[in-house]
Amino acid sequence: MWNKIHLKLSFTIFSLFIGILILLSIVLNLIFTNFLSSKVHDEANELAAHLSTMLEEQGNSAEQMADFTGVQMYILSSQGRFIESKTSDASIYPNYIWDNRKLLEGKKVEREFTFNNELYLLHGIPVTTNPTVKGIYVISSLENMKDSIQTIRNLLFITGFGALLLALGCIFFLSKRLSNPLLKIESATRQIAKGELNLEIPVETKDEIGSLSQAINDLAKELKQYRDNRSEFFANVSHELKTPITYMEGYADILAKDLVENDEEKKKYLQIISEEARRLNVIINDLFELSKMEEGKIDLKLMSVEPTSIIQRSIDKVQLKAQEKDLTIRSKLSPVPHIFVDSNRLEQIILNLLDNAIRYTAEGYIQVSLTSELEGVVISICDTGPGISTEELPNIFERFYRVEKSRSRAYGGTGLGLSIVQSLVLQQGGTIHVESKIGEGTRFKVMFPSITSSSLKSHSFKI
Ligand SMILES: Nc1ncnc2c1ncn2[C@@H]1O[C@H](COP(=O)(O)OP(=O)(O)OP(=O)(O)O)[C@@H](O)[C@H]1O
Ligand SMILES: [Mg+2]
Structure with missing residues (x-):
């Protein structure tokens, strides 16, 4: 079953297609994930920076702003403790997410963490102008980003699967279209081999299959010509051999039946027989020589x-x-x-x-x-x-x-x-x-x- 050309072709193209599709999906997934993640990180970073400026300049309105934008804000005092607020409680998060030391050193903090099965992004921005406040942490949820990535992945999967099905159908159809003429050519060639030399394969295309059909047609024509020539050759040979034999038979018969009138006539007939025998010999020698030449077997002493x-x-x-x-x-x-x-x-x-x-x-x-x-x-x-x-x-x-x-x-x-x-x-x-x-x-x-x-x-x- 696997010896069918259309199956082999389909399998090869299909494997190639799947390979390309998988690679493409990986690349697309990476591009989208990176794009979304960097976009969300940038936005969160910008918001955190904005909040820190607001905190320095307008105090409480920063807390309202954080509330409004759906992020949680935690203020770190110069002693390295969280300043309590009404809206947020830093103690609900595990300790490892904070990096107070870094923030106190005046460095930015940025990390993702999972808490209660949800993904969060933590930004720490140092505050320099306020003597009591050393920095702020802003925690924003990355669940929306996770959902968007999942949606993109689902879309990629669905389109990929659809493309796969479509490609499978197309490849199978095309391979069949390609192998069908070959099957026709095969059966025509078998018929030609059986001797049906008048058969002609229709040349429908100008591609390699078309020229293969044409080549087989030419071969059939050539074979037909060869067959006709051969029959003509044998007809000629038998005719040429028959003529002297008929003469010899006729005259030998006359001599055998003693139907000659005198010695002179007898001599003449014997001469004809001898002449025809010589002729027969010449024809046979010529034929033998020709066949040797055609087979390229003659010995030339060049x-x-x-x-x-x-x-x-x-x-x-x-x-x-x-x-x-x-x-x-x-x-x-x-x-x-x-x-x-x-x-x-x-x-x-x-x-x-x-x-x-x-x-x-x-x-x-x-x-x-x-x-x-x-x-x-x-x-x-x-x-x-x-x-x-x-x-x-x-x-x-x-x-x-x-x-x-x-x-x-x-x-x-x-x-x-x-x-x-x-x-x-x-x-x-x-x-x-x-x-x-x-x-x-x-x-x-x-x-x-x-x-x-x-x-x-x-x-x-x-x-
Ligand atoms: N010099 C020539 N003048 C006129 N016709 C010629 C001449 N040479 C050949 N031919 C013609 O060409 C034909 C083929 O010649 P070819 O020598 O092959 O055969 P052939 O002479 O008939 O027989 P073979 O040579 O086998 O005894 C001859 O039958 C003859 O009609
Ligand atoms: Mg001659």
Whole structure:
């Protein structure tokens, strides 16, 4: 039960509130008590001083005045005895309240005392001008002050208690208001976890809870996209695997049933089966490679590499294929600084791009260039092929994406080459860009940062 956030919050704020309230009450009580007490003391002191002056100047009228103001006045003779009067009898009070010695020495006396359960204030004022009278004592009751303090305390208690109740209600209500959306978010998240990815949490506020709801909505969207992509990926994979298998099955069936007319036809079918088996092997290898790359498991043997020889070797490898299509490969390889890559993976990247250029170009030439630019070493592979439209261009690095679906089967592509190329380039710290114009050709530009003495140090640190 105590694991509820609104209860924890209420309890914390409430404890804090009680603490502040108690402190405030103590301070207020002290302020009021001190204020009242000093006010009463001052008044009594003033009255006592006034009475002593009256006594010196007008004699008996001081006694009437004391009677009138509700205080008792006692006159101390120069012998240290009380001078008897009709209105007051000093002997009713206990002896310890008086301080005749101090008064006789000409010093003021001021003290509070309790008598018959009532609080009194005693003031002693020395009299100097009268030879028989040495001083007067004035006793005033502090019961009124006590009552006022009690009233203030009662008021403080009642208002404090009221504020406490009000705060309790408000805190509970506010905490509930705060925790309710969290509970809603929790149940929505559980539903999302169960696979209800179309669910959207309403974003009602612009505070942290609002942004949490938005973040969960974004997560759900992302998950949905991932799920859709995955289903599309599996559909693509099974389709791509099914096609060569269907070919192989069909031709193998014909051969098994001996439905061929001559040896030449038999050879042709066997060739198709072998070609499709090879294709199947390539697809499986590509998929395996892609999944390894996505998990970040590919082993890159990064080292300082001089790219010219690797590019030249790649061109040599595809030269025959180009010649078969009457395409020329022109190369302009300027001397460039070393780059920090895996040489086999660099060759794989260039071979893939050259393979595309040859595959999709019907006539013309392929231009390979290597230059050193400000941002690094740039390898550019340009062809005079059909080009790719601006709408299709952003998609060509996606897995299984082929510009012309029906035609690309004739070219033998699966649409995995460029996604492998992109992953390899990015994982080696490079970038890849493509420019294309329909009917004119396509240019792929791969850039790797060149090694300077300082970057070499940081590279060797990473390894
Ligand atoms: N140089 C190019 N000229 C014209 N279109 C291209 C070029 N390179 C790639 N494309 C288009 O981009 C698509 C994706 O290329 P990608 O290399 O990823 O796949 P693929 O060549 O079809 O198959 P794979 O390389 O896996 O055998 C191709 O199907 C093709 O339509
Ligand atoms: Mg390709």
